Amino acid sequence: MMGMMEGKYAVTMDLYPLESKEWNRIYPFYDHLKEGRLTTTVCKDCGKKAYPPRVICPECLSENLEWVDLPTRGRVLVVTEEEVGAPLGFKTPLIHAIVDLGELILFTKMTGVKMGELKEGDEAKLHVFPVDSVPVDGKKGTVIWQERVFYAFTKA
Amino acid sequence: MRNVCVIAGGQCQWGVRQATERDLFQEAGKACFEDNKIITNKDIDGLIVGSAFTERCSFQTHLAPLVAEHLGIKPKNICARVELLCATGSTGIIMAAALIKSGEADVVMVIGGEKLYTPQRWEVNYTALAASDHDFDTGMGLGLPPPAFAAVAKQHMKLYGTTEEQLAMVSIKNRRNGLNNSKGQYKEEITLEVAMNARAIVRPLKLFDCCPVTDGAAAIILAAEEKAKYLTDKPLVYFRGSAQASLHNMSANMPSWTTWEALKIAAQQAYNKARVTPQDIDVAQTHDCFTISEIIEYEDLGFCQKGEGGWFIEEGKSDFGGQVPVNTDGGLLSSGHPFGATGIRQGIEIIRQLRGDAVRQVEGARIGLTHNLSGLMAAHTVLIYGRDLE
Ligand SMILES: [Zn+2]
Numbered sequence: 376m377m378g379m380m381e382g383k384y385a386v387t388m389d390l391y392p393l394e395s396k397e398w399n400r401i402y403p404f405y406d407h408l409k410e411g412r413l414t415t416t417v418c419k420d421c422g423k424k425a426y427p428p429r430v431i432c433p434e435c436l437s438e439n440l441e442w443v444d445l446p447t448r449g450r451v452l453v454v455t456e457e458e459v460g461a462p463l464g465f466k467t468p469l470i471h472a473i474v475d476l477g478e479l480i481l482f483t484k485m486t487g488v489k490m491g492e493l494k495e496g497d498e499a500k501l502h503v504f505p506v507d508s509v510p511v512d513g514k515k516g517t518v519i520w521q522e523r524v525f526y527a528f529t530k531a
Numbered sequence: 532m533r534n535v536c537v538i539a540g541g542q543c544q545w546g547v548r549q550a551t552e553r554d555l556f557q558e559a560g561k562a563c564f565e566d567n568k569i570i571t572n573k574d575i576d577g578l579i580v581g582s583a584f585t586e587r588c589s590f591q592t593h594l595a596p597l598v599a600e601h602l603g604i605k606p607k608n609i610c611a612r613v614e615l616l617c618a619t620g621s622t623g624i625i626m627a628a629a630l631i632k633s634g635e636a637d638v639v640m641v642i643g644g645e646k647l648y649t650p651q652r653w654e655v656n657y658t659a660l661a662a663s664d665h666d667f668d669t670g671m672g673l674g675l676p677p678p679a680f681a682a683v684a685k686q687h688m689k690l691y692g693t694t695e696e697q698l699a700m701v702s703i704k705n706r707r708n709g710l711n712n713s714k715g716q717y718k719e720e721i722t723l724e725v726a727m728n729a730r731a732i733v734r735p736l737k738l739f740d741c742c743p744v745t746d747g748a749a750a751i752i753l754a755a756e757e758k759a760k761y762l763t764d765k766p767l768v769y770f771r772g773s774a775q776a777s778l779h780n781m782s783a784n785m786p787s788w789t790t791w792e793a794l795k796i797a798a799q800q801a802y803n804k805a806r807v808t809p810q811d812i813d814v815a816q817t818h819d820c821f822t823i824s825e826i827i828e829y830e831d832l833g834f835c836q837k838g839e840g841g842w843f844i845e846e847g848k849s850d851f852g853g854q855v856p857v858n859t860d861g862g863l864l865s866s867g868h869p870f871g872a873t874g875i876r877q878g879i880e881i882i883r884q885l886r887g888d889a890v891r892q893v894e895g896a897r898i899g900l901t902h903n904l905s906g907l908m909a910a911h912t913v914l915i916y917g918r919d920l921e
Contacts, residue, residue: 457677
């Protein structure tokens, strides 16, 4: 959101992560999203696959991790529909679903569905979309706009 | 290890307040000292301040020395802030008790509060987004809790046959319990018809199934038993035991949506430390952020079998005269929920019940329990208080 102070944008108060290499060690997650892939890290020492992705294995604390793909399609277990009161940055109705991806269960925003349209048992698929870019201070007063994406699921 | 007693407690008026964060803290501190005229601000050697959204709503960090200065408290053993979202207040009490037990401090005030209403309405809801896993849940719109608790309710209803009427009975009971709570946010009774026909927030949760957004603060004073004997003329209330457990944070890592495993762990630990069983609890203040929460808490605190929470409320077992009266001052649903103050408000109601001077008294109450959950059911906090040590 824009503040009134000289048009400055409070990046650290917005909804989405700082995704680029300069700010985030799990930047490949976002690069993979741009390719339509949902990925996470798996530990090459103990085999633990964690979500969200890490820089340290939460099981054995190894840093020897690699990226693996997660399923991008799953089955809807529960649907919730927020008819009013969605926070700034989200459209009403704000629809969520618990989606079973097999090896992972996500509670995710559902895009492109209307009230009453999504049902338990429906198939859902990954949906990646652009979100606000991040203005980063460059040299001599320049501003570099870093593009970002985020993900949700939609009815398959 | 020393025994710890609770010797005073008070809160300010809760609701939509025309006041700043520091105004609320001053009012709560004064109310606490008014509860026990023997103790003064000069007797306090430790101050723990709780607030979840002080940076967000008041752009104020380093809050503890500010509150100390405003209350004329000059702490010499501890002056710090704690934060665990909805369990912030009870976390402060646990830490104060530990400091006193170990001899690090003798008389500690725990004061918590929030100023959540800000001049622009969008900020009130937006701020809640800071409470979930920012990089993975916030962008999903999972900061405001109704969608997650609606998902809990749907699954509990499907698994155990819990009904929307049973959900409504929790808010009807707690609104009734809060009728004479002069400091609470609401003082109106509701009927089953009103609750069932209220507007949907996220189905099956309707308006009265959800606790409100609240400005407010509350304070409590704990002291080592040998000091407490001289610092109050009221019956002593002992801090008997507590525990806090967490098994996940991000929504994707929830072990179960309908059985709160971390609550079961925290409850068992607290019962063991206090040397009591669920059947020994005479009165409880549990985290009724939503009606479904209180129903699951009956089950996972061990007041009834798994899946029977809906019938526990329906049969009046959590009401006055029942097996264990729950949320006797109105709970979050009627009192409101300023995160940093809620666990303290629950503690105040329990000490009043155990001293025998509650507004609505549970006759002969000797052992009381408080519970908070925080975040997406991510951490659970259980405290047990008693009139006696054994
Ligand atoms: Zn490992």
